[in-house]
Amino acid sequence: MEAVHDHSHDHHVPTGIMRYVTTTNHKDIGSLYLWFSFMMFLVGGVMALVIRAELFQPGLQVVQPEFFNQMTTLHGLVMVFGAIMPAFVGFANWQIPMMIGAPDMAFPRMNNWSFWLLPPAGMLLLGSLLAPGGAGGVGWTMYAPLTIQQGMGMDMMIFAIHILGMSSIMGSINIITTILNMRAPGMTMMKMPLFVWTWLITAYLLVASMPVLAGAVTMTLTDRHFGTHFFNAAGGGDPVLYQHIFWFFGHPEVYIIAIPAFGVISEVIPTFSRKPLFGYPSMVYATGSIAILSFLVWAHHMYTVGMPVEAQLYYMFATMLIAIPTGVKVFNWVATMWKGSMSFETPMLFAQGFLFLFTIGGFTGLVLAVTPIDIQLHDTYYVVAHFHYVMVAGALFAAFAGVYYWLPKWIGKMYDEKLGKIHFWLSLTFFNITFFVQHFLGLAGMPRRIPDYALQFADWNMVSSIGAFGFGLSQVFFLYILLKAIRSGEKAPEKPWDGATTLEWTHLPTPAPYHSFETPPDLRN
Amino acid sequence: MRRHKAAQSSVKIVFLCLGSVTMSIAIGFAAYGLWLVLPYAGLECLALGVAYFWLKKQANDYEIIYLENDQVVLESNFSDVYQKITFNRYWIQISLETTKTNRVKIYVGSHGNRVEVGRLLPSVKKRQLMNQIKSLAATQEI
Helix, strand or coil, rough: EEEEEEECCCCCCCCHHHHHCCCCCHHHHHHHHHHHHHHHHHHHHHHHHHHHHCCCCCCCCCCHHHHHHHHHHHHHHHHHHHHHHHHHHHHHHHHHHHHHHCCCCCCHHHHHHHHHHHHHHHHHHHHHHHCCCCCCCCCCCCCCHHHHHCCCCHHHHHHHHHHHHHHHHHHHHHHHHHHHHCCCCCCCCHHHHHHHHHHHHHHHHHHHHHHHHHHHHHHHHHHHHHHCCCCCHHHHCCCCHHHHHHHHHHHHHHHHHHHHHHHHHHHHHHHHHHCCCCHHHHHHHHHHHHHCCCCCCCHHCCHCCCCHHHHHHHHHHHHHHHHHHHHHHHHHHHHHHHCCHHHHHHHHHHHHHHHHHHHHHHHHHHHHCHHHHHHHHHHHHHHHHHHHHHHHHHHHHHHHHHHHHHHHHHHHHHCCCHHHHHHHHHHHHHHHHHHHHHHHHCCCEEEEECCCCCHHHHHHHHHHHHHHHHHHHHHHHHHHHHHHHHCCEECCCCCCCCCCCHHHHHHCCCCCCCCCCCCCCCCCC | CCCCCCCHHHHHHHHHHHHHHHHHHHHHHHHHHHCCHHHHHHHHHHHHHHHHHHHHHHHEEEEEEECCCEEEEEEECCCEEEEEEEEECCCCCCEEEECCCCCCCEEEEEEEEEEECCCCHHHHHHHHHHHHHHHHHCCCCC
């Protein structure tokens, strides 16, 4: 007779606002991340609509050029650091412990910290608009020497980025240690769900790249206030060096956003194809290869600053090389569906949308990898279209797929399937109306980050702006679908997706209990 | 049943790989004059090292309470410090105390010696544990 116990947390569910302030529960923190990211997504979306309203017609109608620049800057920063990254950290918090049979994250208190750093950072970022001179109008890349000429809002943005970076690093350390040390017996590395693998790789990317960003913005700060001249050519600094350091972080950042999206899609497609993921080991190795290659191609963002032909060739071919592991993933997803018993509920529709549109974004990326073409298209709307196909149709559609897929597990209620499908078709249609036409604008030579443009670009800009407003309203509709599901959704069955095979569906009730897997499941057989 | 943990040697390799990549990047930038990447990389490696060290320290923690003949045995291993204490089941006293910060502590002891048990448990579970120990001590048959 014996009583054995190990690390665990309170069994009762605390209530009120303090529940969320003091919580160390991975599910609560996951929800906080997801709601925070959705709020930031709406804020960043409004900024995008300000941009598109101004670009609806040539000439200046809605905002002044300075404010337009601030909007493009904040839209990028808010969407990348405030919306998409926290959204996938939210997924990680909810899903990783449940998928590996762990009771919580390895460092629950640090988990609480890493979330609660986000709201002050968000406030600093948005509050910079109220600073004298407004927010920094420098673009999300914050190139020197423009950053040196900005007002106090720039400092606020720098501090916001520091705090966001700290949050990301804490989150990454937590994720790495959780995955390495808290798996259920029998959950070997090569049995882990691909979503967990993608997050492990993403966490490594974050750990490797975040100090670079922190250093870059600190040097920008010291250039602004402490008399250094790292990037200020007027004092002997090198602005191009800033571009190198920024893109050394910036390109892996693209994959920090995209790789967890790959993970979500790798869960959704097999479930709705009712087949195991095709080529699981190759998916793991392909993800690892993409992560490694992402550190070796940064200067393809800088072909136009001038570099030796040998360097151009290297970056061109290295960039093209990424298409190979990415192609492996796309073909594996397609092969998973091949002869599967497929059904097209909303998560699968978004996964299909992801697959189709992300592949287009990948192909336009290949076009841009070719140095002579990139020199023509650099800083045009073609680039804007390309990265929105990757970021919106890639990451955001995957996030939607993930929310619809796991919502029944999280809240124990079903969303309205009909409304979900309407949301998908509206998003797909308006997304393409907004961004597909931007390829034409870019090919015709329209530069990005301008509030006014030549008359020849008027028609497609009008179409793009109409699409943007439609896309924005579609996401308000998504909020309605979520609230409807939470308030009055039908009770979810124990396993709403019969093809789901991961632990949260096979070993836990629906909705998932507040504390799960306090006793680890035995998966050794 | 123990959780599946990466072997300490593997964790060390992971940490060394990650640390060396991060520090190499920082040193590379420092060589070009961008030395301010270095302190951040150092801090990050330190945080990662502390996290691994903390986990390593706690990796083998456990506490077992069982009955052996007429003895209640408290066996524990915290931070690699092994302890085995026995109390006569007929003389055992179990007390529950609440600290100023509302933390609940359970003490088991007899004849002036007492030891805290269930340190890793939340308050609600500590009360359950206390009842379990009481019924264990009162058990007629083993």
